[in-house]
Amino acid sequence: MGHSRRNYGQYCGLASALDVVGERWTLLIVRELLLGPRRYGELLAELPGIGTNLLAERLKNLVELGVIIKPESREHGYELTELGQRLREPVLMLARWGMSFLGAPDEGLEVRPHWGFLAVQAMIDPELAPDVDEAYQFHVDDVVFHIAIEGRVPRAVEGPYAGQAGVVARTDAKTFVEIGAKRLSPFEALASGRLSLVGETDAVIRSSVLLGLMPATAAPMASSTR
Incomplete structure (x- = not known):
């Protein structure tokens, strides 16, 4: 049969x-x-x-x-x-949901830089997109990707941004997924040197709000005045 x-x-x-x-x-x-x-x-x-x-x-x-x-x-x-x-939306929603169950990154667990790209897509809250057309570039180990915002619509794209990125973030895959899982705050990651963010303060705040790393209320300049 x-x-x-x-x-x-x-x-x-x-x-x-x-x-x-x-x-x-x-x-x-x-x-x-x-x-x-x-x-x-x-x-x-x-x-x-x-x-x-x-x-x-x-x-x-x-x-x-x-x-x-x-x-x-x-x-x-x-x-x-x-x-x-x-399947993109359901997979991202499941990834976001699953981050609640991630424990500490065990030595035996695999982690890949491009999974950080998925983590970022899962972390984006389109409702919190800034009213500014700009891009945020991420270097996770040897993988580069960026989020481009046009007309308050964020898009995550593989590869570097063609223009001048408002924020450039550098980190490793494990740190990135830990931040996504909210096991590590961006501030702890910055303080320990596991994450570096380069850009204008306002842009860094806007990118942090978009990714849910900072409450929207804490950033009056990130909210739209429309």
């Missing part, structure tokens, strides 16, 4: 979603692809412990279900379809 995927057998949107992404590793594959196309070898390297057979099986399932597109050649990577991209 060939290999068939397990399913909950429930006529419900949530059960149906979990039939697709509820299996172990699947959403972590999606997490990687939300950051951009990834080749098979890259996924294997970024998901230590998955094993080559399981990765192949999960990718095959996601391709069949129309969540990801198979690369045309070895040079190209797997990428999310439009349907797959619609």
